[in-house]
Amino acid sequence: MARWGGFGVTFRQMFGRRVTTEYPEEKRPKPARFHGRHVLNRYEDGMEKCIGCELCAGVCPARCIYVRGADNPPDDPVSPxxxxxxxxxxxxxxxxxxxxxxxxxxxxxxxxxxxxEFSFTSRRDAIYTKDELLVDDEGRARRLPWEHWVGNEDEWTSGWVRATAPSGRAAYEGQVAWSPELGFGTRPAETCQSEGAEVVDAEAG
Ligand code: SF4
Ligand code: SF4
Structure with missing residues (x-):
């Protein structure tokens, strides 16, 4: 009889709410702080935010970042x-x-x-260069041939997604705590833990 009980469970589930999707054609929206492929950001005027300090390379536990900084050309600086x-x-x-x-x-x-979702068939493709990581002139991630981008996966890539952003603390709720960026200007503050937190522009005070 137990076997008929099992069939009963299967039969009921056939008419229940589906929890799976037709992946990869259909993808679920990602959480705001999803950790995916990196981008290198630029300021609104197009200047690069990276100053070549190598802190990222120093902290990386997998030792997979290689940075070499250089002095900005005085007549044509790359970063501020x-x-x-x-x-x-x-x-x-x-x-x-x-x-x-x-x-x-x-x-x-x-x-x-x-x-x-990005896979490569060569070590060369697996090592992303600055040209590939740097956002384009619209401030968006460059879509490389071996990457499968869908929908809004290049949205909200900027600094505010940092897990320890000051806005994560109650004292900073609603304050903009990140710099403007190319293509998007100043991202609005997150609503944080308290619902209805008043949004304040930190630069405006
Ligand atoms: S990306 Fe790395 S090297 Fe560039 S500014 Fe940030 S920590 Fe420094
Ligand atoms: S610190 Fe290193 S391992 Fe961690 S996300 Fe950055 S590049 Fe990847």
Missing amino acids: GERYGFIYEINYLRCIHCDLCVEACPTEAITESKLF
Whole structure:
């Protein structure tokens, strides 16, 4: 008789609410702080946020970031600082998407998109270069041939997604605590833990 009980469970589930999707054609929306493929961000004026400080490389537990900084050319600076990221590479054969690089970055230069479906057939493709990581002139992640982007996976890639962003503390609720960025301006503050928290522009006081 137990077997008929099992059939009964199967039969009931056939008419119940589906919890699966037709992946990969249909994908569920990703959480705001999903850890995916990185991007290197730029300011509104197009300047690069990376200053080549190497803090991200120093903190990376997988030792998969290689950065080499260089002095900014006085007549044609790449970043607002003294130096910029001359070489920037991430080896995705080693990255564990822990986001410690994002946490360590003082300028919100390195953040993560929601893309996790990318596969490569060569080591060369697995090591992303600065040109591949740097957002385009619209401020969006570059879509590489071996990546499967769907929907809004390149949305909300900027610094505010940092898990320890000041807005995560009650004292900073509703305050904008990140810099403007190319293509998106200043991202609005998160609503944080308390519902209805008043949104305040930190620069305006
Ligand atoms: S997410 Fe973690 S493992 Fe990947 S590059 Fe950043 S610090 Fe390294
Ligand atoms: S991404 Fe950030 S932490 Fe890494 S070198 Fe550039 S400025 Fe420094």
